[in-house]
Amino acid sequence: MSLLQVEGLTKTFAGLTAVDSVDIAVADRVFLGIIGPNGAGKTTLFSLLAGSQPPTAGRVVFDDVDITGWSAQKVARAGLVRTFQLMRPFESMSVLENVTIASLAQRSRKDARRHALGVLERVQLAQYAGTSSGSLPTAGLKRLELARALAMEPRMILLDEVLAGLVPAERAPMIELLRELHGDGLTVMFVEHIMAAVMALSERLVVMHDGRVLTQGVPAEVIAEPQVVEAYLGEDY
Amino acid sequence: MTDTTARPAAAHELPAADDPRLKDTWARRQLLVLVAGVAVLSTLPLFLGEQAQSVAIRTLIFAIMAVGWNLMSGFGGMFSFGHAAFFGIGAYTGAYLLVDHGISPWISMVVAAVLSAAVGVAIAYLCLRYKLAGSYFALATFAFAQMFLLIVQNVDALHKTEGFNVEILPSDSWSMLQFQQGDPLYFWIPLAILAAAVLVSILYVRSRAGQYAQAVRDDEVAASSLGINTMRARLIAVALSCGVTAVAGVYYTQYYFFVGPEQAFGSAVSVEAIVPAVIGGIGTIWGPVIGAMVVGPLSELVATVLRNPPGFLSFLQGTSGLDVAVYATLLIVIVIVMPKGIFGTIRDRWRS
Structure with a gap:
């Protein structure tokens, strides 16, 4: 099937x-x-x-x-979640906040933040959790796209x-x-x-x-x- | 398919609940500033004379409008050039219910906020449904505000161009929100309203709805691909924004004992909602408040100059509209020198 x-x-x-x-x-x-x-x-x-x-x-x-x-x-x-070829971060937010937005789809706000940090660790981006997403280099942005999609589970x-x-x-x-x-x-x-x-x-x-x-x-x-x-x-x- | 445990991507470790990276003290810090700010400002009537207090009250009304405007245009990214519509709905709801039906302005504040939110949502829905964005959205809101101005000027029940005069009561009345001229309550009440409006902003910005609205503002396509209902996120921002601005309108009528179409729905009012927020910093909690502290006293200064202009400006005597010209100039200077506004620019410097 x-x-x-x-x-x-x-x-x-x-x-x-x-x-x-x-x-x-x-x-x-x-x-x-x-x-x-x-x-x-x-x-x-x-x-x-x-x-x-x-x-x-x-x-x-x-x-x-x-x-x-x-x-x-x-x-x-x-x-069914997609990522974009040209990265589309929410630039006013930190890396962790970006991913939390996606985690919120299925959880409370407090749980979402924790879940999002777990996803960041999964894609080895946790050291940038507090960084402004607009200032990430390309490799980081690619992982952020991936992390946001994964946070949707x-x-x-x-x-x-x-x-x-x-x-x-x-x-x-x-x-x-x-x-x-x-x-x-x-x-x-x-x-x-x-x-x-x-x-x-x-x-x-x-x-x-x-x-x-x-x-x-x-x-x-x-x-x-x-x-x-x-x-x-x-x-x- | 709703069984989330079956979703393989969940297969990662959750960090500890007390992981320091999860700490978010932002809201707590803003609330502390709010409490401290209100405590300091509430002592102002003790120092201010009657004239200065009226300037301070005017400033508070500006600030409430701008905080309201900022919810939709700053955090929601939908630039409104027609907030006079929502201020006007507030001012006229208060006036109509009080003058023609004897209803307490406290009740009017609730009624006006709900009515204004509903009208705002309807207007925004139409604009967004037909994909008006950026300057087109701003122009559409401007058109609606002008339309309301025309309607009010031509409806008998709203006293056409004459407006409403609020009857002055012989004694103080909490329920009718009337006190002795110069009573500090005329300052403390809008201060409390402003504090409530700022509190709404702080809570909203960190709420699910507020986070979604900011994501949609930053990138609508990415937001919808993460399962966000972009229309709903935006309409919630609009409803809050229009509701808050309407409360400022109700208080305006109450304080000045008079409201006419131009004071409520005139395009200058829309400018007065925008300018403090832009000067102070769009999309920040404190920007609109700080901006109002600049614009409020400035508007008084301009009015004084117009009443009694120095010799070389004597041709200005008795004219109106200079305030808007001054705001426009100030706006241009700010946009060039501090594009993120006073608060936004200082905050960025501080961080770096």
């Missing part, structure tokens, strides 16, 4: 089809990677799944509930390029953290350009191209397919 079932999902903007009849099924506790060239529709797909935008057609079923067309707020409360998390902007030395600890979270039982769908990370983490891989799913399956097999090579590197390859 899949945790997330996407059927014929389509999004059209003024004649341009950004996401075109996408079918994806994600089983519980699976780490699924999505790759594809820029403009393939990966971020739009995330927006449709997370309720940031309504789809033009198709269906999204999460945990046996049809959540198609639900608002972002409602989807998040149902246990999601069943499934949608990560939009959590490794982008990190220098190589910062990537390995982040990959390790994602692996641990997955090991704890979190279902993950992530969009990523850094292939080493994609191959290290993904149990299933979806390749998107021009808004469509080009192919999906076991990562090592998928990336060897000629059409994938072609989509990435051009026909002259």
